[in-house]
Amino acid sequence: MRPWPVDIKATALSECRGLSMFSKILIANRGEIAVRVMRTAKEMGIRTVAVYSDADRESLHVFTADESVFLGESDPAASYLNIDKIIGAALQTGAEAVHPGYGFLAENPVFADRVTSEGLVFIGPSAKVMAALGNKTTARRTMAQSGVPIIPGMVDTEVDLVRLNQLAEAMGYPVLLKAAAGGGGKGMRIVDNPAALAEAAQAAAGEALTAFGDGSIYLEKYLDRPRHVEFQILGDSYGNLVHLFERECSIQRRHQKIIEETPSTALDSELRDRMGAAAIAVARAAGYVNAGTVEFLLDRNGKFYFLEVNTRLQVEHPVTEMITGLDLVRRQVEIAGGLPLPFSQGDLSRRGHAIECRIYAEDPEADFMPAPGRILFARSPEGPGVRFDHGIYTGFDVPVHYDPILGKLVVWAEDRSGAIARMIRALKECVILGVKTQIEFLLDVLSSDAFKAGETHTCFIDDHFAQWHPHSTGDESAVLGYVAWEMTGQRTVPSPGDVSAMADWTSPWHTLGAWDLAR
């Protein structure tokens, strides 16, 4: 470990070392994460290249980039998962590096390898590290061998149903079927009893095949009401490794995270130090470089178990940025550019509390089924400590082919109760009309006694909100507003060339008391 003095500026360093930052990067992703990466690139003076499919012709990330390259049909296999086309786009535009975002090819070692073999820089860990950690069963095996505690279960995948049955019996129900090739809840099924195992195995394998191109599954013991606590790690190519504290991601539905926060209410500084040290040990054992996340499950007795390493920037990275004041994408780009970390573990501190809510195009009244459509009106929340990373705008058609995430609403406040109050206020200001969202559901979760008490664990939604349905608060105001609106007669929308009519709309005082039925 070579400690670098913190006051050396990155630019001075690069001059000393004869390195220069990339002049152009391609973002191999879409939606909110592509926009977020492009923003940091712009701030660093790096030109950006977007790639897009047919369904994304009018997506925000295309408008945000300096250049864009059309990939083809909307199906991910023909576009965002198509390595040849993405490499082609990078070479054609002269991009020097590729940022993969999250999902799609972000954890695909074949892609990472291809990027480097074409003379481009992959902004992430090496293909070798990715492959070793990306396969969940191989990773479990490595961790077990390194003495990192793992959840009791299989370290190999299994296809034989009889064998799976035997292993499940030996482990004791309930068990969890998981995909070896990826996460995000895809290919996961909880199995309570032997009768349900066969169908669950088939469903899990099918979903895994669709999501990751690999249907291999394995079994783990299912822990009772664990917390999902993950640690952000950052490593440069000189062997310096740090962790940027934890994120608590226990509020999940169908194994998809919906609310994340930091710090975790379950960690005191002693446990944080131990888990952080374990995260670094995992990263070091793997030879990790760039940004990654080490996930643990924390049981009710304060024991933690290694779950997996995500070899990419995660959806919920903003909460870490809020409490540390760091820009993780900037760090990723600098590390990929050969710069050392400008801080050591002792230099890092956290401040306050941050919460993130993922906002999905889902219908809470139809079991949260994806609900694509056109956004008729959108308005971002604002104010101190509010950040909204999204890929939407008024008039945008949310495509059906991809993950229905519309954006992430993130808040920071001095303490947890302040953050909860701020998130509630921000959600109420986060107007999205035209597609259904679960904002109302999020408001109920955040306002609940259980959430306020910090009793978050992975069965939280099932335990407290299984029978949730929307209520009618505010309907009376909506009715009165509708009537008042109708009574003003047909509101005329000024046509494009109608300048004088536009002038009438400038002052709100102009319309006060101006509706006059007796014409």
Next chain:
Amino acid sequence: MEYKIKINEKVYHVDAGLPDGLGCTNMLLDEKARSVSVTSFSDNYLHLKVDGQAVNLFTARTTEGIWVWVDGRARLVENADKVERRKARGPSEVMREVTPPTPAAVVRVLVEEGQKVVKGQGLVVVSAMKMEITLSAPYSGIVRAVNTNVGDQVKPGDILVEIEAHAEED
């Protein structure tokens, strides 16, 4: 003026007087009297004062009604009379059809023609937005036709399985 306003399944009755010089109107909402004034800032933003309390509404118009956002909730507000006229035009069988909720790809067909099914039984599994969704039988009966195969791209409105209803099962 009288209005019948529908939100979800509830119909509200509003009796509204004429606005006074300051743009304030007395409205009777389900027999409760309110004093309401409206300031409209744009096509999408209404500022209400109801009995002196401010309410901010965001709106978006569609052919079926107006989506209204208040404090984190969106709901479709319809003129109940217009809803009646639309219903009179023909019955909507949407809830009783075996059709995908979003454009999707068929990944598994679980039944065949002639098979007896019970309400809630899984019929077809489709994949959309990387999720697998099982379409189930809205009522018990016999499968009269299976109109799809694994690999088909289907969309809302496509009837994937037709079921002839039974009388109540024993």
